[in-house]
Amino acid sequence: MTTTEPKPDLVKDTVSVTVDGKTFEAKKGELLIKAAQENGVYIPRFCWHERMKPVGMCRMCLVEVDGVRGFPPACTTPVADGMVCNTQSETVKKIQDGVLEFLLVNHPLDCPVCDRGGECPLQDQTLAFGPGESRFVEEKRHFEKPIELSDLVLLDRERCIQCGRCTRFADEIAGDALIDFVDRGDHMQVLNFAEQPFDSYFSGNTVQICPVGALTARQYRFKARPWDLDTVETSCNACAVQCRGAMQSSSNRLVRLLGVDSEPVNHGWLCDKGRYGIEWIHSENRVIEPHRRVDRELREVSWPEALDAAAGLIRGALDAHGPDSIALLGGARGTNEDAYAFARLMKSVIGTDNVDAQIGDGLPAELVLGVPRAEIADCDRAAAIVLLGPDLEEELPVLHLRVRRAAVELGVPLVDLAAVAHGLSDYATVVSRTLPGEELGTDAMEKIKNARGNRPGPVIVVLGRPSMAESPAVAMRAAKALREVPDVRFLSALRRGNVHGALDAGLAPGFLPGRVTLDAGRDWFTEAWGEGLPATKGLDAHGILEAAAAGKIEVLIILGSDPAADFPDADLATRAIAGVKSMIAIGGFLTGTSRGAEVVLPPTLAGERSGTITNLEGRVQGVNQKVAAEGGAMTDWRIALELALRLGADIDIATVDELTDELARVAPAFEGVTSALMARARDGVVLPLRDHRDEIVLRTRALSILAEDGSGASWDPIKVEGEPEDADAPGLEPDAV
Amino acid sequence: MTISEERRIVTKRLHDRPDDSWTIDGALATGAYDVLRETLAEGDAADVQEQVKASGLRGRGGANFSTGQKWSFLPADLFPRYLVVNADEGEPSTFKDRMLVERDPHQLIEGIVISAFAIQCNQAFIYLRGEFALGYDRLTQALDDARAKGFLGTDILGSGFDLEIVVHRGAGAYICGEETALLESLEGERGMPRLKPPFPALAGLYAKPTVVNNVETLSTVPHIVSMGGAAYAEIGVNKSTGTRVVAISGHVKKPGNYEIEFGCTFRDVIYGFGGGIRDGHALKFFLPGGASFQWLVDTDEHLDAIYDIDFVQQNLGTTLGSGAVMVFDDSTDPLLVAWRLAKFYAHESCGKCTPCREGTGWIEKVLYRMSHGLGSPSDLDLLIDVGAGISPNVATAPFTQTTLCPLGPSVVSPIASLDKYFRDEIAARVASNGLGASAGATA
Amino acid sequence: MTFFTDANRTRAKEIVARYPRSKSAILPLAHLAQDQHAWLSPEAMSEIAELTGATTAEVQGTCSFYTMFKRRPCGKLVVSVCTNVTCLVTGGPEILEHLDARYTLDEDVTVEEVECLAACGGAPSMQVNYEFHEQLTPDLAESLVEDYKSGKRTARTISGSPSPRTAGPGSP
Numbered sequence A: 001m002t003t004t005e006p007k008p009d010l011v012k013d014t015v016s017v018t019v020d021g022k023t024f025e026a027k028k029g030e031l032l033i034k035a036a037q038e039n040g041v042y043i044p045r046f047c048w049h050e051r052m053k054p055v056g057m058c059r060m061c062l063v064e065v066d067g068v069r070g071f072p073p074a075c076t077t078p079v080a081d082g083m084v085c086n087t088q089s090e091t092v093k094k095i096q097d098g099v100l101e102f103l104l105v106n107h108p109l110d111c112p113v114c115d116r117g118g119e120c121p122l123q124d125q126t127l128a129f130g131p132g133e134s135r136f137v138e139e140k141r142h143f144e145k146p147i148e149l150s151d152l153v154l155l156d157r158e159r160c161i162q163c164g165r166c167t168r169f170a171d172e173i174a175g176d177a178l179i180d181f182v183d184r185g186d187h188m189q190v191l192n193f194a195e196q197p198f199d200s201y202f203s204g205n206t207v208q209i210c211p212v213g214a215l216t217a218r219q220y221r222f223k224a225r226p227w228d229l230d231t232v233e234t235s236c237n238a239c240a241v242q243c244r245g246a247m248q249s250s251s252n253r254l255v256r257l258l259g260v261d262s263e264p265v266n267h268g269w270l271c272d273k274g275r276y277g278i279e280w281i282h283s284e285n286r287v288i289e290p291h292r293r294v295d296r297e298l299r300e301v302s303w304p305e306a307l308d309a310a311a312g313l314i315r316g317a318l319d320a321h322g323p324d325s326i327a328l329l330g331g332a333r334g335t336n337e338d339a340y341a342f343a344r345l346m347k348s349v350i351g352t353d354n355v356d357a358q359i360g361d362g363l364p365a366e367l368v369l370g371v372p373r374a375e376i377a378d379c380d381r382a383a384a385i386v387l388l389g390p391d392l393e394e395e396l397p398v399l400h401l402r403v404r405r406a407a408v409e410l411g412v413p414l415v416d417l418a419a420v421a422h423g424l425s426d427y428a429t430v431v432s433r434t435l436p437g438e439e440l441g442t443d444a445m446e447k448i449k450n451a452r453g454n455r456p457g458p459v460i461v462v463l464g465r466p467s468m469a470e471s472p473a474v475a476m477r478a479a480k481a482l483r484e485v486p487d488v489r490f491l492s493a494l495r496r497g498n499v500h501g502a503l504d505a506g507l508a509p510g511f512l513p514g515r516v517t518l519d520a521g522r523d524w525f526t527e528a529w530g531e532g533l534p535a536t537k538g539l540d541a542h543g544i545l546e547a548a549a550a551g552k553i554e555v556l557i558i559l560g561s562d563p564a565a566d567f568p569d570a571d572l573a574t575r576a577i578a579g580v581k582s583m584i585a586i587g588g589f590l591t592g593t594s595r596g597a598e599v600v601l602p603p604t605l606a607g608e609r610s611g612t613i614t615n616l617e618g619r620v621q622g623v624n625q626k627v628a629a630e631g632g633a634m635t636d637w638r639i640a641l642e643l644a645l646r647l648g649a650d651i652d653i654a655t656v657d658e659l660t661d662e663l664a665r666v667a668p669a670f671e672g673v674t675s676a677l678m679a680r681a682r683d684g685v686v687l688p689l690r691d692h693r694d695e696i697v698l699r700t701r702a703l704s705i706l707a708e709d710g711s712g713a714s715w716d717p718i719k720v721e722g723e724p725e726d727a728d729a730p731g732l733e734p735d736a737v
Numbered sequence B: 001m002t003i004s005e006e007r008r009i010v011t012k013r014l015h016d017r018p019d020d021s022w023t024i025d026g027a028l029a030t031g032a033y034d035v036l037r038e039t040l041a042e043g044d045a046a047d048v049q050e051q052v053k054a055s056g057l058r059g060r061g062g063a064n065f066s067t068g069q070k071w072s073f074l075p076a077d078l079f080p081r082y083l084v085v086n087a088d089e090g091e092p093s094t095f096k097d098r099m100l101v102e103r104d105p106h107q108l109i110e111g112i113v114i115s116a117f118a119i120q121c122n123q124a125f126i127y128l129r130g131e132f133a134l135g136y137d138r139l140t141q142a143l144d145d146a147r148a149k150g151f152l153g154t155d156i157l158g159s160g161f162d163l164e165i166v167v168h169r170g171a172g173a174y175i176c177g178e179e180t181a182l183l184e185s186l187e188g189e190r191g192m193p194r195l196k197p198p199f200p201a202l203a204g205l206y207a208k209p210t211v212v213n214n215v216e217t218l219s220t221v222p223h224i225v226s227m228g229g230a231a232y233a234e235i236g237v238n239k240s241t242g243t244r245v246v247a248i249s250g251h252v253k254k255p256g257n258y259e260i261e262f263g264c265t266f267r268d269v270i271y272g273f274g275g276g277i278r279d280g281h282a283l284k285f286f287l288p289g290g291a292s293f294q295w296l297v298d299t300d301e302h303l304d305a306i307y308d309i310d311f312v313q314q315n316l317g318t319t320l321g322s323g324a325v326m327v328f329d330d331s332t333d334p335l336l337v338a339w340r341l342a343k344f345y346a347h348e349s350c351g352k353c354t355p356c357r358e359g360t361g362w363i364e365k366v367l368y369r370m371s372h373g374l375g376s377p378s379d380l381d382l383l384i385d386v387g388a389g390i391s392p393n394v395a396t397a398p399f400t401q402t403t404l405c406p407l408g409p410s411v412v413s414p415i416a417s418l419d420k421y422f423r424d425e426i427a428a429r430v431a432s433n434g435l436g437a438s439a440g441a442t443a
Numbered sequence C: 001m002t003f004f005t006d007a008n009r010t011r012a013k014e015i016v017a018r019y020p021r022s023k024s025a026i027l028p029l030a031h032l033a034q035d036q037h038a039w040l041s042p043e044a045m046s047e048i049a050e051l052t053g054a055t056t057a058e059v060q061g062t063c064s065f066y067t068m069f070k071r072r073p074c075g076k077l078v079v080s081v082c083t084n085v086t087c088l089v090t091g092g093p094e095i096l097e098h099l100d101a102r103y104t105l106d107e108d109v110t111v112e113e114v115e116c117l118a119a120c121g122g123a124p125s126m127q128v129n130y131e132f133h134e135q136l137t138p139d140l141a142e143s144l145v146e147d148y149k150s151g152k153r154t155a156r157t158i159s160g161s162p163s164p165r166t167a168g169p170g171s172p
């Protein structure tokens, strides 16, 4: 952050610096290389990376500073008031020429066959700052190339310029020091240990930050040349962190996802799951045309035929058994707009509240929507972070990095109350294992109090279920106990990509879009949608499956989910699938569940669709289409509208932006989050918008779920509805009720 | 007539008791630990620091920095703090610390305990060059004996002062002589120099305040304390006080270590102490302070220059460095010497800085060609230019550098020296090897 | 898996205990490993990692920085011949050449060229398992190596520890 206008009223936290004759104000203690860059002077560099500690190894950023002897590296020199710095003098240029010529001494210059060719910092800076030709005519150093650091990452040691970015990332950021330099001098090379590959959930980041083509990813290797790559910025939907990324395609195939630095979310990092998962949309097993069961066989049919069939099933059930005989499971993998369209279809057009985006493997919507929320960035300034959920490294990898950084770099105390040891346990200041089902003892409260000490800032609780074996009621009671902690905020550790967006959009029993309860929002939504809202709260996943098993569900709509595989009580799931009259599956793959469907409708998947998604902190970010849909795949929201149309409701929506705007108009928590705003907000926006809060609180008057400050819900729903339902939830301890 | 009389202070015991100077008995019989006893009896740490400051003692590791001043940089009330002894002696042709460790370990230990007491530190480490196996045996034996006699450990000689000393063996890396690389190595890392600041005095070993001193420096401390700082400052010349153990090697009649009082001349060093050039040959050039600095030659200006740290720096653009003097006679090919030194630096570069990592290797390869009959006329200028990429103005001492530590720039000293004194000889050589411009560098 | 003998594992734990941070023990433990096993095997490095709380990659990274650690099997005798400048002009290269030729096929003897050994007063010089020998000629050098081979002289370990090892505190 820099600023040119002085701030007379504040204590001056900036200093005045002159670089190449240009004078500007820079933040105290800021590194010269960064301050200069933010003020339009690019100082060449290789080893320095904004998100890692400076090491001053490559010597590319040397500059002259008046009054300082020698040539300080801009990457290790903090700005000082009155500092006068020259990055263009003859001497500095000579040094830059020198460093580049030195770097090329042992570099193979095989750019034509190098993945990095065309997007290579070494290549670019040689053009911009280099001597042109090398005078080195001796024998170059030779290495066998390339070698495998892991199944994913390959290393060409001849191209390596020993900047140490990869080894420092592995150690400093990921905490997996599984690669290090070996040997020394110009034989120095990066290596993993004999039988131990570089198996890190974050290894792909090293490939991305390698300033040359030394590290390559098996997936991307030789797939395409940078100049025929075509890029859009988007958000990863592989988990609920939703890291910012740049999605790249070549001849209509997704080939690469690169991390984009977003201060509030991912600092530029991605996990390998997200980075390398993008290609699944091109899988041969994917269903890309509508199917319908014709004499016991799923046969490919036209969209109109499939949609008519699906609508027919729904209509039949409605007429014969009423709306409650229809239910929907899923919706956590689509966009907010997809979820909203289905919420409206189910709750308004059809009129059933038997809708659940979670498959019994998450937390009750009352809890997720009810607790005061933290933002990911709050971790950096937290007084303490309480870990009460699953292994973040497994479930929400880049959140794991953020929490680790808070603990290791920023000294934020970690209180580990999780049931079992996990990826962050090593960094915990206090560990107190709560056995499955066990209550949070007062001692745990003490531990949090002590850990926090008198550090300023909120206490952040990462709340989730350590395993599916544990009842959500435990997390719920823990949350209730923890809300006594002053200035506590929660991050709900739900895994599925857009589960928070789906809940916000109303895909949960008892809720309508915008974090309002069915009852509280009834008038408002009847106004917006028309008559026909369900009279009472419907069933959640567990209830739906039991009803199905009991033969009470006529039509089960499976929206991108697979209860057979994901519902904790597999036996119940199987009985349910057997007991349901007919299933309509909307999904890109045939699963244990959808194999039994009457109709299968292929939706577009990540990379093929645009819209918005919402991460675990409630941040709405845009996702963008990069490639044309495979085959006849249709967006979820359009499928919903087509079904609505066939059920007699003509919802006049033509584009996804119109849906985004309708959501902003009718769903309280989404107030103000218009397509126009989303186009502007690079880092997205956190719901509910602060500057709209008053209207929201006003507009949603007595909405029980929305807390006074608009940040979350009142706590009542938990008490009222939380526990009885859990009584027979799987794995629940008897004492829990 | 040249001076050849040593002024033995730190080398006195090992000369007086050639057969057992390193044993506890030999040492005690020659007054070892007396000064320690008095010092602890008086119990005035500040006074010890005062004496050391007053003595004008400058570090004998090569940087010639004032020891008293270095100690005073320790932040007043930050504990724990560490004293680290640099016994990694790896500078080519330097072999004084090895002698002091092998033949008078008790003097070193006494120096360490007194110095640790002076700077209020209770844990010292001796980083000993890994190849010094005998030195290691004798040092550990000496430590055990000293501990047994109560000169070491808890409540030393009833003074209430505690000190533990751990000997840490290196394992073959010249760069670990550089103090921050040494600290990295001592922490179990690759011996790569650290960024400064922070300087060790503020954040050194385990990020705690740390003093790093050379073996000879600390071996001198007991003598300063016993004779008094002022008296020690009387010895020597100008700001180069006291004596220096000079390691003389090469084509001299009497190579070896000589404890020399500052203020004599290089002529005294080479012809007096060193006994002159071997018969039938004449002096060609000499390295006045280890391998890392510029050479001097057979001129009165150089031979009559005073052996004084500052004089040499200001007037000859080189330094007394590690206190080693390497002498080469007229049978020597300066190109071969330059190549072998470059090979040394290329082999010992830690690899952290681009200019050193790649430049030392490049320079070694070119010098190899030149010294083996494959040079081309433009090679010397190429070397000068490549060298400038590591040390933009090596001709001045102290030179500037594009690297983190001074190892890289050291490889440029031989080049600058070749250019200064042997340009014509090289030109002739290259012409005669018949390859002319065809070989290498201009291609 | 344990690489160290029980005795050495106990020593190893003592050594680790000497330092405020256990990672500091990597070098001494690597020396100990070579005293026991005559080279620094992956098994040794894995156990050093376990004892010092470092990763195996870090232990390998550290050890590979230092020339005294042999990450490939080598002879029982490591003969280190200095060819740095003083030895260069007093016959070091000739000694190296002679011993090289003499022992290339002898897997008990590993001849290596090394940097200045701090024995220039007696150049040319060499070490046999880190025992110093000065003022050498090619023949004298060879006869010394032969003495070690025949046992006329007792050699130190390839990490330079007295053989048989004295177990004084402070060592290895």
Ligand SMILES: Cc1cc2nc3c(=O)[nH]c(=O)nc-3n(C[C@H](O)[C@H](O)[C@H](O)COP(=O)(O)O)c2cc1C
Binding pocket: B058, B059, B060, B061, B062, B063, B064, B065, B067, B086, B087, B088, B089, B090, B091, B174, B175, B176, B177, B178, B179, B180, B212, B213, B214, B215, B217, B218, B405, B406, B407
């Ligand atoms: C490449 C390099 C090698 C060095 N080697 C040694 C050495 O072997 N022994 C030593 O005492 N100092 C050596 N030094 C100097 C140390 O960095 C440090 O200045 C010295 O140990 C401080 O002790 P002193 O003040 O008592 O001299 C070396 C410096 C450099 C740059």
Ligand code: SF4
Binding pocket: B175, B192, B193, B348, B349, B350, B351, B352, B353, B354, B356, B357, B403, B404, B405, B406, B407, B408, B409
């Ligand atoms: S100058 Fe050479 S030895 Fe010194 S830190 Fe840089 S690379 Fe390492």
Ligand code: FES
Binding pocket: A044, A045, A046, A047, A048, A055, A056, A057, A058, A059, A060, A061, A062, A073, A074, A075, A076
């Ligand atoms: S970017 Fe500053 S030294 Fe590498």
